[in-house]
Amino acid sequence: MTVALRTLLDRSVKKMGKGMNPMVKAATLEMVERAYTERITVQISAGHRSLEEQAALYGQGRVYSYNGKNYSNLAKPIVTNAKPGQSYHNYGLAIDFFIVSDDGKRAIWTVDSKWQRVAAIGKDLGFKWGGDWSAFKDYPHLEMSGGLSFTQLQAGKEPHLTFKLEKMEMPKTNKGDSHIISIQKTLNSRYKTNIEGDGFYGPKTRSALIKGLQTELNKQYNRKLVVDGKWGAKTKTATVIIKKGASCKITWILQAALYMEGFNPGPLDGEFGEKTETALFKYQKARKIPADKLAGKVTWNELFDRNTKHLM
Template sequence: MNLQTLIDRSQLKLDNVHPYIAERALEVVRKSYAEGIYVQITHGYRSIQEQDALYAQGRTTSGNIVTNARGGYSYHNFGLAVDFVVLDSNGAANWTVDSRWKRVGAIGESLSLEWGGNWSNFRDYPHLQYTFGLTTAQLRAGHRPPNTSGIINISPNTSGQIKLGSRGDKVKDVQQSLSNLGYSVGVFDGVFGDKTNEGVKQFQRDYGLVVDGIVGKQTLDAITKEEDKMKEKIEKLEKELSNLTTMIKQGASPEPSKWASEMWEELRINGYFDGKRPKGLITREESGQVINRLRKNLLNLIVNNQKELANQSETLESLEAKLKEIEKENS
């Protein structure tokens, strides 16, 4: 049984579920999988009509009684609950409550969710919920959990997750960050379309995350971590540029050595210097041209992608080594 399959199937059931519960429901799937227990989310938000039909089961319609809650009296009706099932290794649902079910319930509780298997009046083993301290009566009266505009028909921008169809500045920030890290996301327009979705999924593949195309906490943390690494490299590169500025100014020689000749040729090939190799002293103007070229190239690297930064760093290290040789020869 593949974890990604369990996540994908579970994700389909989490539309209109409060992001706090949805994120923890998927974490239950992940943590259970790590312990060799296969779990899949089977239900999330349930409409009043669907709840009434479920309540009728075993009462006025065929089947067993599975709920004591009428429509509007279940936290499912407000996106604050999910149901799960434990699967056997062949993918078949196993409804026999055993140690695996109890362990999944315990995992849910460790993530601050309430498990129905511990209820005294009606044990609902597949059920996990988080009420935010609200009763169903308060929810029916229009009260909602904090930081939401309403759980039912929740929009992508209020879900706490950035995913396909989301819009806004947060999407634009993700697009910019992924582009900086070398991933193609299309135009930075703040619209989470197919290209951005593919960029997110590729990033998730590269960093061993669940490939669901959703920028939740784990994906966002990973992006931030990689951006921090890139910033460190940029700072290092800027320091090298500063050192290079000093070394070029101090590396003047009446007769350019073979090292100086090779340095200027390499600068010319890489587009750092437009002029000819100086036949005498390196002038302030020529030094300025070199440094301005280097700084311009640095800005282009930051805008384009991180992968080029590594190559540029190697080039600068090579130049630095050669400049040290010049300094040594002139000392």
Template sequence: MARVSLDTLLRRSERNMGNGMNPIVKQSALEVIRRAYKEGIHVQISQGMRTYAEQNRLYAQGRTAPGSIVTNARGGQSNHNFGLAVDFFLTTWDGTKATWTVNDNWRRAAAIAKSLGFEWGGDWRSFKDYPHLEMTGGLSTAQLRAGSRPSLTDRTGTATPSPSSNGGNGSSPAPGGTELVKTAQRWANQYKEEASFRELDVDGLNGPLTMDALLRICQLFGKTAIDGIWGPRTKASVPEQSITDHQPGWTRLIQATLVCLGYNLNIDGIYGTNTRGAISAYQRSQGIGVDGIAGPETFEEFFKTA
């Protein structure tokens, strides 16, 4: 029985959280998964953002609709409605089944979450909500409904600060690039229908869904099957791009991908010295041939684990 991959857990969880999550809450939830995985614990997020209507339907469960009562919060009374909460569960070793037993592994996952700033529903005195994690910054739902938003602290150590000034040569990764990643996500979203992916949350955080979208755009441009899986056919569809021979669409894809990997570039479709320098730096970091040309081997490094 093969162990479920970390990327699979992250991708499922990011998809389940949906759009509209607070960026720090989202990034912290993904970090819980990463840290738990290192300890042999498989955490998956089951839900994140909920609309008021979704919350009301959940509230009706066990009251006016079939099922058991799972929440005491109506629409607007849950921190899920403001992108500040997630629910989680554990999976089996192969990731094929959810497990809901609140055992030592479950409590360890909750402890990891609390170390990152989450409050755990399992600590509540009245209504124990063991799958629930939230960050409110001390705000009540009444304050949130009135428009207040919390100031949260990122404790993951993986935050992406604004790009550093490196003379614009793109030769080394900028430490972060949140605003640049947002630009890349906006660029990718224009292809969401053609490339068959759900609109990305423009949050400036590079996660599995962003890389999946970029891979699907690569497959769209290469006119091959759009399945989000890097394979021989996708690799064969990628043309070399260089200063002397490049196409704007492919160049923008390269630039967007490098931006999401931490490089400081404009997404302008111009394969100039900045882009060539970033490609060379990336190739060097991956231990492949350094020529400043983005070809199949470089794209494979981009997307082989997307």
């Protein structure tokens, strides 16, 4: 594959637009990433859609007006049966996907085994797929309704979505920190690290976090690191600066590492917001490294280097 994962993710984020439900957005990006690890290059073509945009779509192939405005567009064929407010896109709960060529330059709309596989990954993550509908098949479409009807959503009800990220079994004896157990499970599921979910931050968990970082640097920044979970000069040099506003798996690794060190970054969601920045700042001050609120080489090194300092 010649197109970078980062490119697919960036384009997809742009197309989803603002107004996406954060869980649906996170699940969508996870789907793009999982597909990429199976050498399937997928992109998102649509996400949140305003009521006016929905009216314009519904008006295609029809005589239609909405809120006193004419949306009739008989020159185009009918593309949807959903009026404004009757699509989960209007609530940031649906996305449309398509396959792109290996070089990322061409859209491929053939519903083949790759396409079916992306839909299956989406369903694994909790989406319902339009290709499963009996009446009006909508192959690019994935949605999470949280069990709410359009009427309930219009009334302002918030869906309770369960983001099925991990598929690992929880350990029976739960004696350690539950957040750390959850981090360990996510590491195992994302990076196949096979560490014990015991809720304690030890050398194996740290090594798994380093593996995660190495994997993401390779995937997102085309680094050529050996994924060995060891902190060395090459990995240190390959790190990137992560700062407020970042939204990626590397941010998640930063959050996890800060949490392990006893600095709570807020929800471990991969979104570098206020709480993550505060936790980073406090950590930098506590460790007496430049408190610049940027996770760059010095911070990454401080978090992961155990060769010379901080015995366990």
